[in-house]
Amino acid sequence: MHAIGIDIGGTKIAGALVSESGAILRTERRPTPAGDPVAIVDNVVELITLLGAGEDVVAAGVAAAGFVDAAQSVVYYAPNINWRSEPFREHLSHLLPGIDITIDNDANAAGWAEYRFGGGRGATDMTMLTIGTGVGGAVIADGRLLRGGFGAAGEVGHLRVVPGGLPCGCGQRGCIEQYGSGRALLRYANEIADAAGIGLTLAEARATHGELDGTIVGALIEDHDPGALAALRELGSWLGQACASIGAVLDPQRFVFGGGVAAAGELLLEPIREAFLAHLPARGFHPEPTFSVAELVNDAGVVGAADLARLHARGESTAPAR
DSSP: OOEEEEEEOSSEEEEEEEOTTSOEEEEEEEEOOTTOHHHHHHHHHHHHHHHHTTSOOOEEEEEESSEEOTTSOOEEEETTTTEEEEOHHHHHHHHSTTSEEEEEEHHHHHHHHHHHHSTTTTOSSEEEEEESSSEEEEEEETTEEOOOTTSOTTOGGGOBOSTTOSBOTTSOBSBGGGTSSHHHHHHHHHHHHHTOGGGHHHHHHHHHHSSOOHHHHHHHHHTTOHHHHHHHHHHHHHHHHHHHHHHHHHOOSEEEEESGGGGGTHHHHHHHHHHHHHHOTTTTTSOOOEEEEOSSGGGHHHHHHHHHHHHHHHTOOSOOOO
């Protein structure tokens, strides 16, 4: 039973035909007309129609960055797209009769894909953090995707770790997004470059290119540059502290880290693990979770959206039979 997954980002809309085993069978993509909600609907309908041509498709899931209601129907708010209380599922269902449509937050979809087919396989309780420009998240509790009473659960990027800390785009201060994101990594790298010493190579790269970006810092991390590694360790330390707080509430068996920064692998996981254990309540008497990087990378959104849609079409909860 194939399903279609659509992942709407700020710059592109990616689509895929996905098998029950999570394999991608066909792909399509379009640029995102972010300021035009009608054009987004038209593009998504076109992608679903193309991907489903000649296939027995009864479900399509759409993942988007934003707050989605618990009924998987309305996007309350999307930061990068002109959606405010957008009845997106209703629009698509009207134009795609016969196909069961669901709408999900993109981090939830990616987290579900990792739980089912990637770095979270084998766990019943998993928390995923996606380290990009910001910090996204998804929570799997007892084999179910935790949506919350209003559909907005799993926003771990807005866990506050520094009272009165750096201002965040959410309107608060001190969120982990300001200390554990790709943007934060660049801030640390620039601070280390300013201090010279181990930051000499970072400073030279900044002078050559005009500024530091994720590609430059990532390459220096891969080369084990001391300054870039110090920036990564600072990032990992904050993420580990946040995970300790998450662990006190959710008690996951596994933490999975996605996003571009997660390409650093064990170089990122080591400081996360160290900081987590340093802040773990009742350390020594509490079982310790495992830490891993995401496996599906850029495909997680479409795979997760498709799988969630398939379950919805079957009338199943987000807890497939084990």
